[in-house]
Amino acid sequence: MGSVGAKDVPVLLSPDGLRIDGRRLDELRPMKIQVGQLHNADGSAFVEWGMNKVMAAVYGPREVHPRHLQQNNKAVIQCKYNMAAFSVDERKRPGLDRRSQEISKVIGEAFESVVFAEEYPRTSIDIYIEVLQANAGTRCAGLVAASLALADAGIPMVDLLPAVAVGKVAGKIALDLKKEEDNFGEADLPMALVPQSGRLVLLQMEGHMTEPELAEALELGVQGCREIYEKMKQALRERYSVGPAGGSA
Amino acid sequence: MKPGPGTYRTGGRVYASVLGLLSERPPFVQVVPLSGRYIPKPHDLVLGTVTDVQGTFWLLDIGAPRWAPLHMTGTPWQVEIGETERFLRVGDAVVVQVESLEATGRIGVTMLGEGLGKLEGGTIVRISPARVPRVVGRNGSMIDTIRRHTGAEVVVGQNGRVWVGGTPDAIHRVSEVLKIIEENGQRSGLTERVESYLLATMPTDTRGPREPDGERAHRDAPPRQPDSEETDEDAADAETETDEPPETMEPGDQ
Numbered sequence: 001m002g003s004v005g006a007k008d009v010p011v012l013l014s015p016d017g018l019r020i021d022g023r024r025l026d027e028l029r030p031m032k033i034q035v036g037q038l039h040n041a042d043g044s045a046f047v048e049w050g051m052n053k054v055m056a057a058v059y060g061p062r063e064v065h066p067r068h069l070q071q072n073n074k075a076v077i078q079c080k081y082n083m084a085a086f087s088v089d090e091r092k093r094p095g096l097d098r099r100s101q102e103i104s105k106v107i108g109e110a111f112e113s114v115v116f117a118e119e120y121p122r123t124s125i126d127i128y129i130e131v132l133q134a135n136a137g138t139r140c141a142g143l144v145a146a147s148l149a150l151a152d153a154g155i156p157m158v159d160l161l162p163a164v165a166v167g168k169v170a171g172k173i174a175l176d177l178k179k180e181e182d183n184f185g186e187a188d189l190p191m192a193l194v195p196q197s198g199r200l201v202l203l204q205m206e207g208h209m210t211e212p213e214l215a216e217a218l219e220l221g222v223q224g225c226r227e228i229y230e231k232m233k234q235a236l237r238e239r240y241s242v243g244p245a246g247g248s249a
Numbered sequence: 250m251k252p253g254p255g256t257y258r259t260g261g262r263v264y265a266s267v268l269g270l271l272s273e274r275p276p277f278v279q280v281v282p283l284s285g286r287y288i289p290k291p292h293d294l295v296l297g298t299v300t301d302v303q304g305t306f307w308l309l310d311i312g313a314p315r316w317a318p319l320h321m322t323g324t325p326w327q328v329e330i331g332e333t334e335r336f337l338r339v340g341d342a343v344v345v346q347v348e349s350l351e352a353t354g355r356i357g358v359t360m361l362g363e364g365l366g367k368l369e370g371g372t373i374v375r376i377s378p379a380r381v382p383r384v385v386g387r388n389g390s391m392i393d394t395i396r397r398h399t400g401a402e403v404v405v406g407q408n409g410r411v412w413v414g415g416t417p418d419a420i421h422r423v424s425e426v427l428k429i430i431e432e433n434g435q436r437s438g439l440t441e442r443v444e445s446y447l448l449a450t451m452p453t454d455t456r457g458p459r460e461p462d463g464e465r466a467h468r469d470a471p472p473r474q475p476d477s478e479e480t481d482e483d484a485a486d487a488e489t490e491t492d493e494p495p496e497t498m499e500p501g502d503q
């Protein structure tokens with residue numbers, strides 16, 4: 001990296017342990033979730049997480065196109081993560097790029113670990129994740145949205161998949177990095193948890209950490225995931241809660 | 250506790266695999282999903298759209314995870330091999346009955362039977378399969394009410410597809426009623442809500458209950474009865490949605 005003058009780097013951690021947006025090291029950004037907004041899709045979810053806005057849609061199980069990709073004994077899971085051109089400050093060129101391909105792959109593989117695909121042989125479960133506004137942690141927000149969309153579509157799974165990115169900012173391990181922390185911090189570790197088993201189905205890292213730091217980050221991340229899990233369940237409950245009768249259709 | 254549909258067992262415990270309502274029928278425990286595609290059952294009457302034409306069969310989209318093949322021998326027509334396109338083309342709508350569900354996932358359907366055949370004209374409205382029992386009503390009461398107040402021809406498929414035929418006005422009113430049922434299916438007072446809509450929107454001309462006009466070249470007798478026989482049970486099940494809060498996020502253990 002080129003040299004960055006001291007005045008270009010924001011102060012990521014204040015002397016009293018407050019981050020750039022006033023959060024403590026173990027605090028999540030605010031999250032708002034809506035499930036079932038899209039009527040064309042079999043399942044959908046819209047997640048607003050910090051300044052991230054991510055929409056996920058699930059179609060399926062349905063016939064596989066092209067036919068030769070189908071599996072005799074289970075459903076294939078096809079995941080496509082995409083960032084809208086307007087989702088970032090500098091216009092993102094539309095179309096597939098290496099990063100989107102990578103994220104599509106790791107998210108798809110995370111779901112392969114938890115979806116009961118054997119129940120729908122010769123079909124396809126198609127997951128579409130569209131980032132409408134990005135501010136770090138979009139693959140985690142996308143995973144959370146897709147997980148809820150799969151639940152909304154009635155697709156059988158071992159569990160929901162809460163996900164979060166832990167990182168290192170100003171030498172300290174911090175939960176749920178935002179953009180400046182991701183850009184100027186020392187490490188970024190997105191992860192996804194299967195709460196039922198305590199296993200991780202996604203774990204990536206950029207940057208540098210010592211072993212003890214990694215252990216601390218994993219623990220903080222799992223804790224964060226459990227918090228997110230509760231929010232996800234609450235959003236699903238709200239989707240089907242019955243209001244008082246009355247008012248016109 | 251043995252794991253039934255919608256659940257799985259691991260480490261000696263049973264967990265839910267879908268978001269749905271808990272249902273215990275000892276020794277099985279199951280979770281009935283609140284959403285999801287139509288899952289075919291034998292004898293279901295369903296509406297399908299032709300998506301592919303082959304030499305000896307057509308493929309139908311019935312809203313299930315897989316397309317259903319309709320073999321040429323499963324129709325009342327005399328079809329020669331290779332002549333299938335003459336009878337049904339891509340985009341045509343049909344009413345068929347589910348005959349068999351094979352282990353491979355293949356959904357066998359037939360067009361031989363009363364009320365089955367090709368649909369001409371009209372419109373197909375999609376609703377959630379979970380709402381079909383409410384559209385039919387106890388002993389067909391709701392669907393009767395709809396037909397009586399609109400004069401429309403209505404064919405209700407178990408797969409949540411409803412064909413409506415008649416005047417544009419009748420079709421519109423039936424569509425609105427279906428929307429009302431879709432959005433308010435789990436609440437009480439649904440029948441009153443539907444009736445008040447139908448009465449409020451009665452056509453004001455002096456002709457009386459309308460006959461569907463225009464030509465609809467039905468090959469078979471106009472379907473009039475394909476309503477579910479289990480209306481009581483299904484209507485009762487629809488009630489439980491209001492009584493029990495949905496159980497499980499995944500997993501809930503029982």
